[in-house]
Amino acid sequence: MNIPQRRIAHLDMDAFYASVELLRYPELRGLPVVIGGRDEHQPVLQADGKRHFYRLRDYAGRGVITTATYEARALGVHSAMGVMKAAQLAPDAILLPVDFPIYRHYSRLFKSAVAGIAAQIEDSGIDEIYIDLTGLPEDTLPLARRIKQAVKDATGLSCSIGITPNKLLAKICSDLEKPDGLTILAFDDIAERIWPLPVRKINGIGPKAANKLASLDITTIAELARAELSLLQMHFGRSYSAWLYEVSRGIDRRPVITNAEPKSISRETTFERDLHPRQDRPGLSEAFTALCVQVAADLKRKGYAGRTISIKLRFEDFRTITRDFSLPAYTNDPARIRLAAGECLRRVPLQKKIRLLGVKVSALCAETAVPMAEASRQQELPLVL
CATH class of the missing domain: 1.10.150.20 (5' to 3' exonuclease, C-terminal subdomain)
Structure with a gap:
């Protein structure tokens, strides 16, 4: 009996965050646009009905680029680049703040559209998925085109797809013909294409x-x-x-995992300036609490609770440390997470200014699977911050 060669697709949305913003602000199409500003960089509607957009040259701070349109990338701007450095390369590029709620909305839309055609999907991030097409009867090229069109119809956005015998090659191929690309590759093509x-x-x-x-x-x-x-x-x-x-020989035996469980859920923030642990204590405390609230909201939205709370600190000299604290019961309550995170913080000598602060919850369990005994013990934990 012949076992059919696998058909694994990697679908990657094109400049996802930037493309979503262009749906909201179509007048920016064809212009260099950078996502990475703060809330105060929201476009302002003027008296003449036109929007005022901030430019990279207007930015002052230490933020980093989340993503950029292909026009901005052509000027040398790329994700993870400092905004100030990007401003030197493209001072007239449009600057927009990050808006994760709307990106998650469009993420759900495109994944749902693909699931209507192919059910074997591995969620690999907010803007990318792996799809196992092996068991579908349709030929590869029309099937890929149908998936791309379904994504376009559901979101108004384009995506790039690589279809190969495994996840490794599919990931590489989805990037070969961006944007709006489609690459189909067999093992015989490795020497020439890979x-x-x-x-x-x-x-x-x-x-x-x-x-x-x-x-x-x-x-x-x-x-x-x-x-x-x-x-x-x-x-x-x-x-x-x-x-x-x-x-290097194109060998990858990993399956497409359709029911992967997250190992942890975390949030972190890099401050615009290094914060002093005593002089800037109110600001640090506010940011710390906000991270705990955000992590708790993420846990509840995804239906999880966790028992291990961790913090991450990066100091002005870029030294990074972590501390963790295990709770006796699962939780996704922001007060309990903040309390445990505070216990972690007390074990850190705070002598230098802080550049980055993060909070993580791990040792996760689905809320529906948390034992009743654990749930009852959770009620006994103190709520005082």
Whole structure:
């Protein structure tokens, strides 16, 4: 009996946040637009009925770019870049604040549209999914076009899709013909389409690994595929070397996981300026409480509770530390999360200014599965902050 070759798709929305904003502000189409401002950078409706948009040159602070339109990317602006640096490259680019509620709304829309065609979906983020098309009878090309059209009809947005025998290759291929791309690739195409690409195109090879590979004169996937396993083991260890050896040849056996459970839910914020633990205590306390409230809201929205509360602190010298505290009962209550996070904070010597603050809840359990005994014990915990 012949086992059919898998057909795995990776669907990636094109410049998702920016594209959603262009639906709201169609007059910005074709212009360099950057998402990453603060609430005060909301467009202002003027007396003449036209909107006033802030420009990158108007920004002062230490925020980072969340995403940008392709016109802004052509000027050298990219996600995770500091807004001030981006302003040097594209001072006239439009600056818009991040609006996660509306992005989540459009995320649900496009995923629901795809689920109406193919049920085997792995949620990989707010703007991307994997789809197992193996069991569907329709030919690959018309099926892919139908999925793209369904996303367009549901959201007004375009997406790019890569369809290959596995998740590794599908992830690479969805990025090859952006925006509005469609790439279908078989194993026989790896040498021509995949091997010439830089090693960083492989999801899982980060900057440090890429730099170490470059020191070994390995910069393309083809060069990685030609490398001896023994050479890789000398520099990367047995497990990661074996993975490098396989992925360079397009080997990936991971299934599309349709019922993946989150391991943790977190929120963090980078301050516009470093905050002093004593002099800026009111602001820090307000931000700390807000993060706990946001994490609690995320837990409730997704139907989870957790028992381990963690905090993350990054100081002015970029040193980062974490602390955690395990509760006796599951919770998604903001007061209890704030109380436990405060216990974590008390174990940190606060002598330097704080650049970043984060709160995470892990050891999760679906609310419906929390034992009654745990739920009753939870009621006994103090609510005092």
